Amino acid sequence: MAALLEVNHLTKQFGKDSKALTDVSFSVQEGEFVSIIGPSGAGKSTLLRCINRMIDASGGEIRFQDHHVMDLKKKELKQVRTKIGMIFQHYNLVNRLSVIENTLHGKLGTKSTWAGVLGLYSNEEKKQAIQILNVLGLNEMIYKRADQLSGGQKQRVGIARALIQNPRMLLCDEPIASLDPNSAKVIMDHLKKVSTTMGITVVVNLHQVDVAIKYSDRIIGINKGQVVYNGSAKALTSEDIQRIYGSEAEDLIFDIGGIHAG
Amino acid sequence: MQADIFAKKKRNTLAFLLLLGALTILAMIITEYNVLKGFTSIPKAIQWGMANFYPTAESLEKLPVILDKLQETLLVSIAATTAAAVFALLFSIFGSNTTRVNAFFGAITRGIATVFRNIDVAAWALILLFSFGQSALTGYFALFFGSFGFLTRAFTETIDEVSGGSVEALKATGAGYFSIIFQSVIPSSIPQLISWILFMIETNIRSATLIGLLTGSGIGFTFNLYYKSLAYDTASLVVVVIIAAILLIEYASNYVRKVIL
């Protein structure tokens, strides 16, 4: 299988001395479910944002499909972005607009400026939005305002907004960090379903090791801006976790045996 | 249902824009506003300003006189504001929901403040012109009345916002009315009160220019004098001096705000 995303020797420097990412390399296959784990401040968010150039990397190479992402011009970059959906920790919805309008925002990238400005969506697009919302179990909420939803529901709208883009890949930045365990499970189940039934590649930043092991095909561990683990979820050992999390690991390893057993 | 929300939004927006358009045309007709002249006047004004509206060496000779008048205007603005603030504080304590003596007095004090606030300083100036004539006092009292109304509202809102909880707490300890006011209400709201006072001084300096024009005193009168006699170079010097004074005071009050808030 060809790699959908390839990251080679990526570095990112903020200011003069603080290096957020150092020589990061990995690749992601079509349809894979990959989790990126690591302590807070390890550079997970920066890495994710470098992939769709919400942040410009300082050096290295990123290839998505056939595109060299870092060399793209403004217009081409927008085109690539339409193929990569993004999901955020704080959902980032426009609170005063309805669920369906928020979902349709995912279509803006493919629209002319005018159609986007005036909010002109075709009937097809609206139908697609409703269909996606149905799949995510939000059929009752379609015309509700985003600020009337619970956290878990908001995140599902976030997923809907990403899915309506017809993306090849989803980038999820801590999608469950602000949710209670039940909603978190619902969201992770949806992401897994998206990956298996629609064949969409999913890259998730997580800080819960157990969740990462349970859902992912592969785990990439990052510490201080460097890849320290890159392998299947099943092969992850306590020593690996120690390496990824350093001194924080003590709190995390307690039941790794249990997870693998489950 | 699905088409409804989008169609309704579109209809609402369209109706709003149509209403706005109709009101605009109506307003243009009754005010006899000339659209063409309005647009062309902007480049014309810039052109004219470049050619005539700047201070020359000669006009600089008038600077001492202008500064003298500026000082008068500044002092009038400050004195009016501080005096108004004292009265406004009294009224706002009686008018605020948390500190009023009873609902009846509260309503009366707020009613008085509403009347004073809604008569513009320019209107006050024209009213007071009868008694005080063309003196600094006309401007002083006009600013005083206007500021009194505005500050009473601002102070009342501040006191309502800031002191609800602490008033309750002190009441619970058995403190008397005046100790509550002086130990809780005023200390906790003083930064905001000062901020409002400084804002009022800034506003009053601008208003003082206008009032000076109407009542023949202060820097406004000076501007009018040169403007009417077509001495635009000197008039522009007056404007420059006013801008400098206002920016300076804004700078000072921003500093104070930053430290105390």
Added chain:
Amino acid sequence: MEVKEQLSNVTAPSVHLLGKRIPAKPLNKAAIVTRLTLFILAALTVYAFYSFDYKELDFMDALLGTFANLKTIFLEPHLKHFSFGHALYQVMVTLGLAFLTTLFGAIIAVLFGLMAAENLSSRRVSIVIKSMVAFIRAVPTVLWVLIFAVAAGLGSTAAVIGMTFHSIGYLIKAYSESFEELDRGVIEALQASGANWWQIVFQAVIPSSITYMISWTFLRFEINFAVAVAMGAAAGAGGIGFDMFMASSFYLDMREIGAITYFILAVAVILEIFAAKIKRKLKTV
């Protein structure tokens, strides 16, 4: 008993303070600046009263005269030089001036407000616009009107253009602040899906701040009504302000001033009630 013991334990370390006066309020920078500000304002006020040019005005006489005048003005209003209908029409003219000023100001301010909002624009552009606003606001409105009157002639056109300047300055500040309220993440989310700047502005920024924008615009309309009255009186803008000026300076008719004041007061109070309603609605939304 136990409690007492504990209390004495707590106070024990500060025993060395005994004998000295213990200040209840810490004297920090904020307290010093607060006191200094109040002191300077008080001193300037005293000096101001001392330095006023009273022009041999007998203060008490004038004050008593004022009360008598105020009584005449407010208790015996009448209209002599204009009819009720005329006054009503002039109020409409003043409202019209305020409306046009607010509308033009709002349209221009939306554009500059977007450029002044730091989350939508670059820091440099934002600073340039914000200093422009500071300059515009430093020039009193009446001077803007009079300056434009040289180019457009004294009248409603110059008045509207001149008054628009302050409205623009005020609304740019209000709008850009409400634009800046919008979470950066929302903008990021739309950028990530490939939306461009204008789409983000109209699909996220403006829908999020529209209620604030409406209420700020209406508050400015309320202010502009007062400004339009003043410009009618001082800069030939027409409307009820001009009638008031005529009654005061030309006909010297106090009772007519009273009647006109009531007109202005009525409109201003109605506008304020509207504004308060809008504000309250905003808080619940």
